[in-house]
Amino acid sequence: PPMKVFPFAVLTALLQGSGAAFTSSKTKSTGRLSSTSLFANEALTAGSGAKVLLVGPSFLQLNIAKAAKKAGLRPIIIAPQKKIDSFAQYINDDEIISDASIGLPDEKGEVEGVVFCSEEAVYSTTLIDTVVGWDGYKGGSCKRAIACVPLSNPIKKEKSMGWMPIFNNDSKEEKIWKDFVNSWKSHPIASNGNIVRFGSLWGGSVDGPEMLSEIGLDERIYKMSLENYRDLRERAFDRFRLGAQVLLGDDVNVKPESQENVEKENLSGEEIEAFKIQGGYPEQDRTNRHTIAAAVVESLLRSAKGTFSVDSSGVPSEFTVLSKSVKMLPTTEEWDQLFTNPGPAEWPSPVGFVMPEVPEEFQ
Structure with missing residues (x-):
């Protein structure tokens, strides 16, 4: 189907050093809320078709879009036109792509939330106020705002899918992310929004349980x-x-270190690999795209436990999502527990571990 492109692309300086990617056929300025406007901090309703802006670009953006659609929300991908064109081959969802835009939509009074979800350091420091301060949200204010940000100090710095040594800008990227986080925390939205941290990102397609067929990328x-x-x-x-x-x-x-030692004492190399993919074995600093996408959508469907929030059951204002070895995504009830009682998963004991039998068809 033909791409729906709104003529009023108002994300000036959306990408760090790449503002020209977001052009407009009009020269009028954006409508803006005052810096003192209140942000609603209201949970979105599953199945309501509530529109949510997803500001990328990234594969994580696409994973969140598919997870949001499955939950009955209506995601609007915001990215440069070239990215939108290329994303069509990975998301395999004409409906989501037809809603994609190169900027904030002209239609006002329909959007209820926003998620910043780039995997790369591309955001300018003015982006938050441009998007969150837009006056086009339903009811006059943004109900839910989430910023997805990488860990500041991962244990092992994994390279992203598209990393190339000739373009090694690690130190610059760290500064861009730091400036973005500082801008978020100094903005009024920080009191009712969420920062969701992620480790190095992996997966996000369909080579897993059947549940991934609806939400996975190509x-x-x-x-x-x-x-x-x-x-x-x-x-x-x-x-x-x-x-x-x-x-x-x-x-x-x-x-x-004690975990490392007890694993070496009780398991062979082959057994260690088998041990790590079952029993809830935790990741130190790595995250499945499906897992953080689910966390973001579940956060949209809950209020934030912000600075001025009285809802003790809300989502923490800043939290990190890491993976662990379970072959299914958490249920809604399990997310409730994770948000209510956050903390690192326990490291399982390898003592008494028995290698699983290999099915005959694989022998």
């Missing part, structure tokens, strides 16, 4: 890197690591 995303065996590692996350850990703030789950 399998071609597994082969987006030139790194040896990367596609197998990506697939392993979708097959075995869909479980979630929710940690308060910007945090990792450091593997204790």
Whole structure:
């Protein structure tokens, strides 16, 4: 179907150094809320068709879009036109692509929430006020606002799918993310919005349980890197690591030295690999795209436990989502528990571990 492109693209300087990607056929300025406007902090309703802006671009943006649609929300992908065109081959959903836009829509009074969900450091410091301060939200204010941000101090700095050594800008990217987070925390939205941290991102396609067929991206995303065996590692996350850990703030789950020792004492190399893909074995600083996408959607469907919130059951204002070895995504009830009682998953004991039998058809 033809792409729906709104003529009034108002995300000036949306991407760091790439503002020209967001052009407009009109020169009028955006409508803006005052900096003192209240943000509603109201949970969106599953199945309501509530429109949510997803500001990218990234594969995570696409995963969140599919998860949001499954929950009965209406995601609006915002990205440069070239990205939208290329995303069509990965998301395999004409309806989502037809709603995609290169900027904020002209139609006002329909959008209820926004999620910033780029995997790369591309946001300018003015983006938050531009998008969150827009006066086109339903009811006059943004009900839910979420910023997806990488861990500031991962244990192992994994390279992203598209990382190339000739464009190594790690230090610059760290500063861009730091400036973005500081801008968020100094903005009025910080009192009622959420920062959702993620580790190095893996998976996000369909090579796993049947539940992924509706929310997964095309399998071609597994082969987006030139790194040896990367596609197998990506697939392993979708097959075995869909479980979630929710940690308060910007945090990792450091593997204790004692855990390392007891694993070596009790397991062979082959057994260690088998042990790590079952029993809720936690990741230190890695996240499945499906898992964080689910966390974001579940957060949209709950209020934020913000600075001025009286809702003790809300979502923490800043938390980290890491994976663990469970072959299914958490249920709604399990997300309730994770948000209410955040903390790192326990490291399982390998004592007495028995290698699972290999089915005859694989022998």
